[in-house]
Amino acid sequence: MKPAPLDHVRATGLDHAIETLVAAGEDAKILAGGQSLVPLLAMRLAQPTTLVDLGGLRELDYIRDDGDTLEIGAMTRSRTVETSPVVAGAVPLLPAALRYVGHVTIRNRGTIGGSAAHADPAAEVPSVLRALDAELIASGPRGPRTIAARDFFDSFLLTTLEPDEILTAIRIPRQPSGSVVAVEEFARRHGDFALVAVLGAAHIDSSGRIAEVRISIAGAAPTPVRADAAERLLVGRTPTPELVRAAAAAASDATDPGSDIHAPADYRRTLATVLTRRCLTRLVADTERTEAA
Amino acid sequence: MSTPTRTGRNVSMTVNGEAVDRHVDPRRTLSDFLRKDCGATGVHVGCEHGVCGACTVLLDGRTARSCCTLAVQAEGSEITTVEGLADGGELHPLQEAFWKHHGLQCGFCTPGILLTVTELLAGNPDPTDDEIREGISGNICRCTGYQFIVDAVRDAAEILRGTGTGTGTGTGTDPTR
Amino acid sequence: MTSQQLPPGLIGARTRRKEDPRLLTGRAQFVDDVVLPGMLEAAVLRSPHPHARISSIDISAALTVPGVFAVLTGHEVRDACATPQPVVWRMIPDQRMTDQYALAVDKVRYVGQPVAVVAATDRYVAEDALGHIEVEYEVLDPVVTLDDALAADAPLLYEDWPDNVSCRQTIPKGDAATAFAEADVVVTETLTYGRQMGAPLETRGAVMSWDPFTDHLECWMSTQSPNLTRDLLGEVLGLPVDHIRVRTPHVGGGFGNKFDFYAEEVLAALLSKRTGRPVKIIEDRLESFVANAHSREQRIEVSVAAKADGTITGMRGTVWAVLGGQLATVGIGPCWLSMALMAGPYDIPNVEATVVGVVTNRSPYGSYRGWGQPKANFAHERIIEKLAHELGLPANDVRRRNLIPADKFPYPSQVFYYDSGNYADCLDMAENAVAERGWRKRCDAASNEGRALGVGYSFHIEISALGPSKIMNQAGLQHSSFDEEVVRIDSAGGVTVRTGLSAMGQGIETALAQVAAHTLGVPLDSVTVLHGDTQTNPFTGYGTGASRGAALGGGALLRASTRLRDKVLRIAGHVLEASPDDLEIADGVISVKGAPGGPSITMRDIGDAAYRRLDGKLPDGEDPTLEERDVLDPDNVAFSYGTTAVLVEVDRETGRVDVLDYLLVHDCGTVINPMIVDGQLHGGATQGIGGALYEEIVYSPEGQPLTTTFMDYLIPTATEIPRFETLHMTTTADHIPGGFKGMGEAGTIGAASAITAAIEDALPDLTLHLARLPVSPPRLLDAIDVATASKENS
Incomplete structure (x- = not known):
């Protein structure tokens, strides 16, 4: 388990990184935190000729809150995002989900951009971005462009980034104040990739109706799943156990899970139902508690 | 050691307080670099894919899997391995606690666990047992069943907080002391 | 029952371990830390096919990779070896042997079988070169599962065999046919135990240095069995054993996986011979999942005949052993033991048990902690639970009715004599402890909240202190199983123990030091234990496994130390002008009993008298020096035992099982260090929990291993x-000096049985008979669905 021969270029700036990527051609790979890529190198499942190392790009390591939108540089470490009060205030779903990403040691090195660009459908970050309608900013030789999360995740481990593009930032709209969030994740061991995870955020108005709700599901399709139909069932309604059950069924219907050694597809579909119900139940219960307080 | 098959690179970093400058193959993992080029054989390689935690080191004060980090990525950083924990001939209180509570058997996972716990206690000086278990859940121990590790961490936390003698639980009298 | 009660002292003390400071500071040496001048590193090319003929191998391109020194293929290895890879356990005389070499010759029979090996300047380059070896295969139909292998038209792994069955043996006791014919009730179960492995955190590895001028081989190996390894290397390589030195640094976990003798050590030796340089071979984690011995996978058919009151009158069972593509070092051994111990702790007069060894295109089946016993336990404990359910009795009542009574020891089982035990007391103690801890109340309280908690028990026995060499030879072991220990007091009174056992985390240095210090009356710190070198240390038969180190090593050392103590007292008596019988030793000082402040002499003085300034101190007729050796080849094995009780929570909607509490009541005779014993129980139980709920090596229907990472x-x-709690009883092994029984495997044996029982207890409204391990969440959810449907239909 040793990486195949490769060249390594430590990018000195974004332009340098893009130039190197273009010059190295299709067999180049971008190295962010390395937590997914270096094991793939060691297994020789990835054998890039050149690694373009973004590790020195301080310009991509930032968290900015402009009031409406939170922008996070792609090279910001997951642990930094997870523990940032700014992030917790603007998009509480993100730190809630990041706690399920591997272990602290992984999050110390892994980056938010790396996790998004790796596009593992069982990973938490892509699901958060789908749930919150984030935008992803990419730069390439043709300049920067913005990609909606819904258009970004293409398939299993595939995104719509061009081979010569680098993900530089993600932008997440601020969640309405008073939002509640809940993550229900089922993994075999703490820190493992989810068999299925359901990420939910809701805003419940003063009359007890669901003003806004966002649900996304990880591990249940080749890309993160946004449970639009379930959200439509819920919005504007006062939650009841029956409604929550109906929404959970609708969420599960939106999934398209595969089978692997850890669980068959049917089991994942069952999990999607159960976890969505539990997630929504928590969101509602949290609200009741908050309002009582 | 490995033949630089591509362009070798110079890397500089500090390993347990000593400045290190080496020419390395860019594909060399930090774990191999520390073990073979710096003599830090307390860095143990258990899986080389970032699951077992045996290779955990402190990189600029935070834990990192040295098998999932290339040596070139650690350019300019400060590394602490298990060899850097004790102070001269004096064991670190964490090491003492692991000794006292039988928090290790074969010892292969131990360096990674000690460094993981160092970070855990720096951020949370008084963890509950559940927090300790979650904190070390990225480190596989195949020998101990974890309980005596948890006991050791709880005891070490108490000593490091300076709030007790760290008598803890789970041990009896020690006639050798 | 504790007739071998030792006086209080270091035996029985919770001392800190002597090995820990170096392990805690990174100073301990493991095999991958060994670096020799000019050393090369090797990597193995492994078969990507489960079953194929090798048409051709072209290594020419690999040889041109800069930094590559040598490449070996199967034919070269066969020509260089005096024998195929050895099989040391041959219990079944007419077993068909597989006789394979360290590299495949002509045919591969499992994914991961070594096909070629490269030595290069380092592992990076060696792995580069693997990509340049061209192998052409003629792919054959794979035989992936037990049923595939037994099918009438199954492809044959070995074309000169009539089928894929390597061996079959039935061992009867009494008359099972009559017992079943006359039974009030007969219950039957078919169980499937998943394929698992020990997976020590340090993978296997070796450094081999072959001196071309003298044909001496220096080996550094992470092995549990250094002497056996030396003998087997000698057989395979055609070298006299005095040309082979095996050094064993710290072993980063063994769990049986490092008991076995593998291809890689032979390959590194041959590469060293070819290149004239030392060669290191370290298995990486991916390889470990195909190259390390697999274990556990069996199908077990078991049935019991019983009276209406729960008395079991007969047992029948068949162990279908899912062996791999070739026999591992221990052959049918572990699966044979599953058969031989199927009646477990129960006094069953009529038993008929069979083992059938079947080859498949999977990795070889070898040693893993527990060695057949977790499966035997699963068989007898599952069938007890099912019988109890059938009769409407509490399972522990059925256990109690059938446990071997204390007055029946030594008890003749199907094969072995169980030495001693108070089984019923052990079960009572566990039930009482569970009651005191209020587990049932927790279940009831949880039930009121709609949660499902349950309590389960199992009773296990563990064969230990292996064993009487001649009897083991008769059973088929092609090696001995005694233990030799040497103890020496030096010229300054320091004590050195030399042992052939390996230090693999079980604390053998500390345990042996405690025995020597206790017996000689010296401080623990004055004892040094040397291990890990066949050239300078004594011979241990078998190896560091079979829960034998503390019992046999401890027993031998106790006898040697006792004789050495006698000599010390004779010298002291001479110097102090007292009768040796009137002297005592405490903390390294010899003095007259009951005379505090009286004349005394230190161990340092005794050392001086025996080595340096003898005149006037060493009695006439005493030889200078202070050394004793002892060999313990016991009359019998020993049997430790215990009760496991677990409290679990089941999530009915997801099938998830959480183990909330775990209690072990255990008896391993005299305990040398309770802290170490508890650590062994915790660690074994953790592996047992893994095997019950989490761990499984999975193959695709095409024969590809799908579990190759952590x-x-x-x-x-x-x-x-969970947290563990342990309670101890002491029933000594009276045929072992000190009464030690050994217990390294105990925790693994009863875990799955107790956990499955607890899961069933958590779902009292359903009739579940969990028969397949591990109980993964999808499997449990399926079982819940089936049981729910069956309830609704009835």
Whole structure:
């Protein structure tokens, strides 16, 4: 388990990184935190000729809150995002989900951009971005462009980034104040990739109706799943156990899970139902508690 | 050691307080670099894919899997391995606690666990047992069943907080002391 | 029952371990830390096919890779070896042997079988070169599962065999046919135990240095069995054993996986011979999942005949052993033991048990802690639970009715004599402890909240202190199983113990030091234990396994130390002008009993008198020096035993099982260090929990292994494992000096049985008979669905 021969270029700036990527051609790979890529190198499942190392790009390591939108540089470490009060205030779903990403040691090195660009459908970050309608900013030789999360995740481990593009930032709209969030994740061991995870955020108005709700599901399709139909069932309604059950069924219907050694597809579909119900139940219960307080 | 098959690179970093400058193959993992080029054989390689935690080191004060980090990525950083924990001939209180509570058997996972716990206690000086278990859940121990590790961490936390003698639980009298 | 009660002292003390400071500071040496001048590193090319003929191998391109020194293929290895890879356990005389070499010759029979090997300047380059070896295969139909292998038209792994069955043996006791014919009730179960492995955190490895001028081989190996390894290397390589020196640094976990003798050590030796340089070979984690011995996978058909009151009158069972593509070092051994111990702790007069060894295109089946016993336990404990359910009795009542009574020891089982035990007391103690801890109340309280908690028990026995060499030879072991220990007091009174056992985390240095210090009356710190070198240390038969180190090593050392103590007292008596019988030793000082402040002499003085300034001190007729050796080849094995009780929570909607509490009541005779014993129980139980709920090596229907990383092979972490509580009884092994029994495997044996029983207890409204391990969440959810449907239909 040793990486195949490769060249390594430590990018000195974004332009340098893009130039190197273009010059190295299709067999180049971008190295962010390395937590997914270096094991793939060691297994020789990835054998890039050149690694373009973004590790020195301080310009991509930032968290900015402009009031409406939170922008996070792609090279910001997951642990930094997870523990940032700014992030917790603007998009509480993100730190809630990041706690399920591997272990602290992984999050110390892994980056938010790396996790998004790796596009593992069982990973938490892509699901958060789908749930919150984030935008992803990419730069390439043709300049920067913005990609909606819904258009970004293409398939299993595939995104719509061009081979010569680098993900530089993600932008997440601020969640309405008073939002509640809940993550229900089922993994075999703490820190493992989810068999299925359901990420939910809701805003419940003063009359007890669901003003806004966002649900996304990880591990249940080749890309993160946004449970639009379930959200439509819920919005504007006062939650009841029956409604929550109906929404959970609708969420599960939106999934398209595969089978692997850890669980068959049917089991994942069952999990999607159960976890969505539990997630929504928590969101509602949290609200009741908050309002009582 | 490995033949630089591509362009070798110079890397500089500090390993347990000593400045290190080496020419390395860019594909060399930090774990191999520390073990073979710096003599830090307390860095143990258990899986080389970032699951077992045996290779955990402190990189600029935070834990990192040295098998999932290339040596070139650690350019300019400060590394602490298990060899850097004790102070001269004096064991670190964490090491003492692991000794006292039988928090290790074969010892292969131990360096990674000690460094993981160092970070855990720096951020949370008084963890509950559940927090300790979650904190070390990225480190596989195949020998101990974890309980005596948890006991050791709880005891070490108490000593490091300076709030007790760290008598803890789970041990009896020690006639050798 | 504790007739070998030792006086209080270091035996029985919770001392800190002597090995720990170096392990805690990174100073301990493991095999991958060994670096020799000019050393090369090797990598193995492994078969990507489960079953194929090798048409051709072209190594020419690999040889041109800069930094590559040598490449070997199967034919060269066969020509260089005096024998095929050895099989040391040959219990079944007419067993068909597989006789394979360290590299495949002509045919591969499992994914991962070594096909070629490269030595290069380092592992990076060696792996580069693997990509340049061209192998052409003629792919054959694979035989992936037991049923595939037994099918009438199954492809044959070995074309000169009539089928894929390597061996079959039935061992009867009494008359099972009559017992079944006359039974009030007969219950039957078919169980499937998943394929698992020990997976020590340090993978296997060796450094081999072959001196071309003298044909001496220096080996550094992470092995549990250094003397056996030396003998087997000698056989395979055609070298006299005095040309082979095996050094064993710290072993980063063994769990049986490092008992076995593998291809890689032979390959590194041959590469060293070819290149004239030392060669290191370290298995990486991916390789470990195909190259390390697999274990556990069996199908077990078991049935019991009983009276209406729960008395079991007969047992029948068949162990279908899912062997791999070739026999591992221990052959049918572990599966044979599953058969031989199927009646477990129960006094069953009529038993008829069979083992059938079947080859498949999977990795070889070898040693893993527990060695057949977790499966035997699963068989007898599952069938007890099912019988109890059938009769409407509490399972522990059925256990109690059938446990071997204390006055029946030594008890003749199907094969072995069980030495001693108070089984019923052990079960009572566990039930009482569970009652005191209020587990049932917790279940009831949880039930009121709609949660499902349950309590389960199992009773296990563990063969230990292996064993009487001649009897083991008769059973088929092609090696001995005694233990030799040497103890020496030096010229300054320091004590050195030399042992052939390996230090693999079980604390053998500390345990032996405690025995020597206790017996000689010296401080623990004055004892040094040397291990890990066949050239300078004594011979241990078998190896560091079979829960034998503390019992046999401890017993031999106790006898040697006792004789050495006698000599010390004779010298002291001479100097102090007292009768040796009137002297005592405490903390390294010899003085007259009951005369505090009287004349005394230190161990340092005794050392001086025996080595340096003898005149006037060493009695006439005493030889200078202070050394004793002892060999313990016991009359019998020993049997430790215990009760496991677990409290689990089941999530009915997801099938998830959480182990909330775990209690072990255990008896391993005299305990040398309770802290170490508890650590062994915790660690074994953790592996047992892994085997019950998490760990399984999975193959695709095409024969490809799908669990080749720690992301897929789920070793439990601290968040999946509960707190353990242990309680101890002491029933000594009276045929072992000191009364030690040994217990290294205990924790693994009863875990799955107790956990499955607890899961069933948590779902009292359903009739579940869990028969397949591990109980993964999808499997449990399926079982719940089936049981729910059956309830609704009835």
